[in-house]
Amino acid sequence: MTLSKWERMYSACEYLIQKERFTHIRSGGAALSDHQAILLTNAGVIRHENATICLPAHLNSDLTGFVENALDRFCPGRSANRHHAALARHLGLDPFQDFRDFIAAGGTVQVNEKGFKARNLDIVRPLRLLDDGVLAFTFGSQTPWVIRQYAPHVGPEDAGLGGSGTKHAWAHARTRKWHACLD
Incomplete structure (x- = not known):
């Protein structure tokens, strides 16, 4: 992922939200495209009370990463930490600061510990x-x-x-x- 692609993703999301007059956003909180929802909300494109981020693992107590389960070889927290570290490294972002800002401003975080596919269903099932x-x-x-x-x-x-x-x-x-x- 390059910074120019990242910025084009943001612009595409913002354009679609404005064109279709969407007032709510639900996303998976994953690195790359899902993280756009957090940034769009933090920028005021969507109001925080209308934003839900569905996560496959809990954030740790100081909101600096996802909780990892050492006994789970398919640990969603470990996968999410790895992807967010890559996002930070490649784009120079601090995704967990973005999470902290999102939560502090009233954004909703929903956790489904049953993994990524269960999280995916949490994102799309409520859509009309x-x-x-x-x-x-x-x-x-x-x-x-x-x-x-x-x-x-x-x-x-x-x-x-x-x-x-x-x-x-x-x-x-x-x-x-x-x-x-x-x-």
Whole structure:
């Protein structure tokens, strides 16, 4: 991920929120595209009381990382820490400061300790058919930086989505959908 791609993702999210007049945001709190929701909310594009970040693990008590379970070889907290460390390293961001700012301003954090796929369902299940929408970013699946809209019934394969997490969330979303390829 480059800083220019990161900034284009932010602009694409902000554009879609304004164009569709979305007033609420739900996201997975993961590094990269999901972290855009936190930044958009902290910037005032969405009000904090209308923002929910669904996490696959609890944040630690000082909000500097995710709680890791050493006995779990598929530990979502460890995976999330690794991805957020890469985000910080590649883009020079402090994602946990962004989390702290989000929470302090009244943003909602929802934790589902059953893993990433359970977290994905927490993101998309509350979405309403025509009032809400899903924006998915993926790599290498279509024309770069063209945001395509899809009907609620369109599955991930028909939209050209790759990646297991994005594909899983998209398959369970029953709302308007948009997809943008990052490269």
